[in-house]
Amino acid sequence: MMETVTLLRREIIAPKESICYMSWTLDAYDGLGFLRTDDPEKGQVSILFPSCRLEELEGLLCAFESEGIALRRVGLYDEETRPNII
Secondary structure (H helix, E strand, O other), X not given: OOOOOOEEEEEEEOOHHHHXXXXXXXXXXXXXXXXXXXXXXXXXXXXXXXXXXXXXXXXXXXXXXXXOOOOEEEXXXXXXXXXXXX
């Protein structure tokens, strides 16, 4: 049986000077997702990605943190049903 893949959205707060770097890095991971800037002054961004790649995305966020980028995870949402799932 195949797993149903949905579109998820991870909201985070990041230093505004890191947003471009994070976006370009995420873009280099083919098919992982894309970063949308929601409020550049507050560093509020959303990453949209397929649910089957949640573990890989969280690994990338941890890698950003290990590089010294201070991230705050705000929410994780299913874009089809909209509930905060974590």
